[in-house]
Amino acid sequence: MNILVRIKRYDPERDAKPYWDEFRVDVEPIDRLLDTLNTIKWTMDGTLTYRRSCAHGVCGSDAMRINGRNRLACKVLMRDVGKKVTIEPMLGYSVIKDLVIDMDRFFDKYRSIKPYLITHDNEPGTERLQSPEQRAIYDEGTKCILCGACTGSCPSIWGNPDWVGPASIVNAHRFIFDSRDQGGAERLNLLSNKDGVWRCRTIFNCADACPRNIPVTDLIEQVKRAIVYGGPEEA
Amino acid sequence: MYQKFDVVIVGSGGAGLMAAMQLPNASVAVLTKVYPTRSHTGAAQGGVAAALGNQEEDHWKWHMYDTVKGGDYLVDQPAAEILTREAIDAVYELEHRGLPFNRTEDGRIDQRRFGGHTRNYGEGPVRRSCYAADRTGHMILQTMYQNAIKNEVRFFNEFLVLDLLVNDGQACGVVALEIRTGEIHTFHAKAILFATGGYGRAWRVTSNAFACMGDGMSIAYRRGVPLQDMEMYQFHPTGIYKVGVLLSEAARGEGGKLLNGKGEYFMERYMPTLKDLAPRDIVSRCIVQEIKDGNGVDGKDYVYLDVRHLGAEKIAEKLPDITDFARNYLGVEPITEPVPIQPTAHYAMGGIPTDTDARVVIDSQWTPMPGFYAAGEVACVSVHGANRLGTNSLVDLIVFGRRAGKHMAQFIQENDFAPLPEHPEDASREYIDHLYSSTGGESAARIRSELQNEMIDNVFVERTDKGLRHALDEIAGLQEAYQNVQLQDKGKTFNTELVEAVELRFLLDCSEATIHGALARTESRGAHFRLDYEKRDDVNWLKHTLAYRGTQAHDVRLDYKDVILIEDPIFKPKERKY
Numbered sequence: 001m002n003i004l005v006r007i008k009r010y011d012p013e014r015d016a017k018p019y020w021d022e023f024r025v026d027v028e029p030i031d032r033l034l035d036t037l038n039t040i041k042w043t044m045d046g047t048l049t050y051r052r053s054c055a056h057g058v059c060g061s062d063a064m065r066i067n068g069r070n071r072l073a074c075k076v077l078m079r080d081v082g083k084k085v086t087i088e089p090m091l092g093y094s095v096i097k098d099l100v101i102d103m104d105r106f107f108d109k110y111r112s113i114k115p116y117l118i119t120h121d122n123e124p125g126t127e128r129l130q131s132p133e134q135r136a137i138y139d140e141g142t143k144c145i146l147c148g149a150c151t152g153s154c155p156s157i158w159g160n161p162d163w164v165g166p167a168s169i170v171n172a173h174r175f176i177f178d179s180r181d182q183g184g185a186e187r188l189n190l191l192s193n194k195d196g197v198w199r200c201r202t203i204f205n206c207a208d209a210c211p212r213n214i215p216v217t218d219l220i221e222q223v224k225r226a227i228v229y230g231g232p233e234e235a
Numbered sequence: 236m237y238q239k240f241d242v243v244i245v246g247s248g249g250a251g252l253m254a255a256m257q258l259p260n261a262s263v264a265v266l267t268k269v270y271p272t273r274s275h276t277g278a279a280q281g282g283v284a285a286a287l288g289n290q291e292e293d294h295w296k297w298h299m300y301d302t303v304k305g306g307d308y309l310v311d312q313p314a315a316e317i318l319t320r321e322a323i324d325a326v327y328e329l330e331h332r333g334l335p336f337n338r339t340e341d342g343r344i345d346q347r348r349f350g351g352h353t354r355n356y357g358e359g360p361v362r363r364s365c366y367a368a369d370r371t372g373h374m375i376l377q378t379m380y381q382n383a384i385k386n387e388v389r390f391f392n393e394f395l396v397l398d399l400l401v402n403d404g405q406a407c408g409v410v411a412l413e414i415r416t417g418e419i420h421t422f423h424a425k426a427i428l429f430a431t432g433g434y435g436r437a438w439r440v441t442s443n444a445f446a447c448m449g450d451g452m453s454i455a456y457r458r459g460v461p462l463q464d465m466e467m468y469q470f471h472p473t474g475i476y477k478v479g480v481l482l483s484e485a486a487r488g489e490g491g492k493l494l495n496g497k498g499e500y501f502m503e504r505y506m507p508t509l510k511d512l513a514p515r516d517i518v519s520r521c522i523v524q525e526i527k528d529g530n531g532v533d534g535k536d537y538v539y540l541d542v543r544h545l546g547a548e549k550i551a552e553k554l555p556d557i558t559d560f561a562r563n564y565l566g567v568e569p570i571t572e573p574v575p576i577q578p579t580a581h582y583a584m585g586g587i588p589t590d591t592d593a594r595v596v597i598d599s600q601w602t603p604m605p606g607f608y609a610a611g612e613v614a615c616v617s618v619h620g621a622n623r624l625g626t627n628s629l630v631d632l633i634v635f636g637r638r639a640g641k642h643m644a645q646f647i648q649e650n651d652f653a654p655l656p657e658h659p660e661d662a663s664r665e666y667i668d669h670l671y672s673s674t675g676g677e678s679a680a681r682i683r684s685e686l687q688n689e690m691i692d693n694v695f696v697e698r699t700d701k702g703l704r705h706a707l708d709e710i711a712g713l714q715e716a717y718q719n720v721q722l723q724d725k726g727k728t729f730n731t732e733l734v735e736a737v738e739l740r741f742l743l744d745c746s747e748a749t750i751h752g753a754l755a756r757t758e759s760r761g762a763h764f765r766l767d768y769e770k771r772d773d774v775n776w777l778k779h780t781l782a783y784r785g786t787q788a789h790d791v792r793l794d795y796k797d798v799i800l801i802e803d804p805i806f807k808p809k810e811r812k813y
C-alpha cells in the first residue's frame with residue numbers, strides 16, 4: 001500500500017525554523033513505522049535524521065510523536081496508521097535535528113531522584129531475601145526503558161520544563177517500594193515539592209504514551225500517598 | 236578536542252559498565268554511540284546462569300561441563316572454569332546492586348531451565364538460569380547504569396569511536412566522533428577497554444540492534460590485532476519469521492516446543508534426552524533440516540514455536556515481552572496460536588582474542604598488547620568455543636567485565652600514560668573527510684543490503700566451499716564499491732548517514748574475517764556446519780583461528796592457536812549427543 005508520510009524537519013545548519021516535508025512510500029501492512037523511516041532514509045532522502053537501535057521496543061531510542069501521540073516507531077505497524085501518517089519530534093524537549101531531541105535534561109532529572117539501591121547494612125554472603133509478593137509491588141516500574149514518551153506527553157512538562165516528570169517518578173517508585181531499599185524517605189523528600197510529584201495533575205497522558213504499558217499515573221499517585229502517609233503502604 | 240582519563244571504556248552495555256564499577260578511584264570515561272540504556276545488553280531476555288542451587292542440586296563444575304560440551308570442545312577450559320565459578324559471586328553482586336530477580340517462595344533468586352544446561356554431566360535439564368521475567372538483560376543494563384550514576388561515572392553519550400591509538404605496541408587512547416556536533420576528539424588513556432558488542436547486522440535476519448555493527452572488532456583488526464574464531468557465529472533457532480526479533484529460549488525453558496508443518500514436535504526425534512532444550516546450534520540445524528525435508532509450514536521456510544499448552548497465566552507471568560512481540564510483529568496470539576519462527580543471526584562466539592583477565596592478546600603465543608582490554612561479545616576469551624549456551628552471554632559480561640575492571644585498576648596503578656603517537660587524529664580525519672567529499676555516487680544502504688543478503692545465502696547455518704568462495708568474491712566487490720560511497724547529508728550536526736557509512740566498513744571487515752575462518756575450517760563443529768565436511772575433526776581442527784587483516788578481502792592471513800584443555804578426563808573431547 002502507498003502511504004503519505006508527513007515529517008516535521010529541522011536542520012539547524014540550514015533551516016531558520018522547522019517545516020513539513022512529505023514522502024510517498026510503498027509499504028507492507030506489517031512493516032513497522034521504523035521500517036518506513038528507514039526506506040525513506042536509505043532510498044529517498046539520506047538526510048532524514050532519527051534515533052533507533054533495537055527495533056523491537058526494548059531500547060527506547062525511537063520515541064516520537066506519531067499522529068499526535070508519543071509512540072516508539074518500531075512498535076507501530078503501518079496497517080494501524082491510516083493512509084497518511086504525521087511524525088514529529090516529541091514535545092517538551094528541544095530539537096537537535098529532525099526527529100532527534102535533546103535527552104540530556106531528561107536524564108539529569110532521572111539522576112536527581114537517586115535511581116539506585118540505597119542500603120546501609122552490610123551485604124550478606126549470598127542474596128538478600130525478598131518474597132515474590134514484595135517483588136511484585138515494584139514490578140511495573142522495573143519495565144521502564146527511559147524512552148521519554150511519558151514525559152514528552154505531559155502537559156505539566158510542556159508548561160514547566162523544570163518539572164521532574166513522570167519517568168523520574170516511576171523510577172523513584174521502583175526503589176521506594178523495593179523492600180531492600182533504605183533510601184525511600186530521602187527520595188520522598190526530594191519529590192515533595194512543587195517541582196516534584198505535586199505538579200502531576202493526573203491527566204493520564206503518560207500512561208497512554210508508555211510503550212511498556214506501565215500504569216504511570218497510578219505509580220505517581222502511589223508516591224503521592226507515600227508522601228502523605230510518611231512511607232510506602234504495605235500491599 | 237583532547238581529553239585524558241586513566242581508563243576509557245568503549246561501550247556501555249553490561250561488560251563496559253561492570254568494568255566501570257570496579258574502578259571507583261580512577262578517572263573513567265565511558266564512550267557510547269547511543270545512550271547507555273539503549274545498549275543491546277538490554278535486549279537479552281532469558282537469564283543469567285549460575286550454579287546457585289536454589290531450586291535443585293547444582294555445581295559450577297556441571298555448568299563448566301555444559302559450557303565446554305556446548306561449545307563443541309573449542310572452549311579454553313581454564314577460562315570456562317573461571318566463568319562458571321565466578322558466575323555465582325557475580326550474580327550475588329548483581330543482586331546486591333539492586334537487580335530485581337524473580338524470587339522463589341522462600342525469597343531466594345528463582346532459577347529456570349535453559350538449553351544445554353544439565354545436572355550431573357548431561358543427565359537431564361537443570362534449573363540454573365537466574366532471571367527477571369523475560370527481560371533479564373534489561374534489568375542488568377538498568378542496574379549497572381543506576382550504579383554508574385551512583386558512582387558518578389563520566390559518560391560521553393553518542394560518541395562514535397573511529398580508531399584505537401597505539402604507540403610502540405602499547406594502546407594509549409581512542410579517537411571518536413561526537414555525533415551531535417561532528418567534532419573529532421582524542422581520548423588519551425592508560426587503559427582502554429573495548430566492550431562494543433557483536434555484528435549481527437551483517438545478516439539480513441537478525442535479533443541484533445542496528446547498533447550491532449562490529450565496531451570494536453573492526454577497529455582492532457585494522458590496528459593489526461587478529462580476530463579469533465569468527466567463523467563461530469550463532470544462529471538462534473527462534474527468531475520471529477522474517478523480522479528476526481528474538482523469542483527467548485526461555486519459552487522452551489518453560490516448556491514450549493517446536494512444531495513442524497505436519498504437526499510433529501520434531502525435536503524429540505533428533506535429541507531424545509534434551510529435546511527442545513538441546514543447544515542452539517543443534518536446534519537451528521534441525522529446523523533447517525525439517526525445512527529441507529519439506530516439513531516447513533505450508534512447505535515454506537519456517538516452523539512454529541508452540542507455547543499454547545503453558546496456559547495464559549504462565550505465559551503472562553513468565554514470558555510477557557516475547558508474547559507481546561508475537562502479537563505486535565506477526566499479529567499472532569501465542570496463547571491460542573503457534574508462532575512462526577526461523578533461525579536468526581544472534582551472537583558472535585569469536586572476536587578480539589583475550590586472556591582471562593580480558594587483556595587483548597595479539598598472536599598465537601598469547602602476547603598481550605599492553606593497555607588494551609576487551610570484554611563481552613566483542614571479545615573471545617574463549618568461553619563459548621564453537622557454540623554459546625543460552626544465558627552464558629550475560630555470565631560472560633558480568634564475569635569478564637568485572638575481571639577487566641579489576642585488572643585495569645591494577646594496571647593504571649603500575650603504569651604511566653604512554654605518549655600519544657604523532658598526529659593521532661590524522662587517519663580518522665582523512666577518512667571522515669573522504670566520506671564527506673566523495674562524489675562516487677555509491678549508496679551505503681545498497682552495499683549493506685547486498686552484504687546482508689549474501690551472508691544469509693552463503694554464510695548461514697549450513698556452509699559449503701562454493702558458497703563461501705562466492706561470498707568472499709562478493710565482499711571484495713562490496714569493499715571496492717565502498718570507496719565510492721557518497722553522502723547526501725553533508726552537515727556536521729547529528730549526521731546519522733555518516734555514522735551508518737562508518738559502521739558499514741565495520742561490518743564488511745567482520746564479514747571478511749568470518750568468511751576466511753569458515754572457508755579454511757574444513758570440519759563441522761558447533762555453529763560452523765560444512766555440508767562438504769560434516770564431521771568434527773579433532774586431529775586437525777581442535778584449534779582456534781586467528782585472522783589477520785591484509786590489504787584486501789582475498790589476502791587475509793590465518794594463524795592458529797591450540798585450545799587449552801585441562802587434565803580432568805570428564806572434559807576430554809568426545810562426541811556431542813543430547
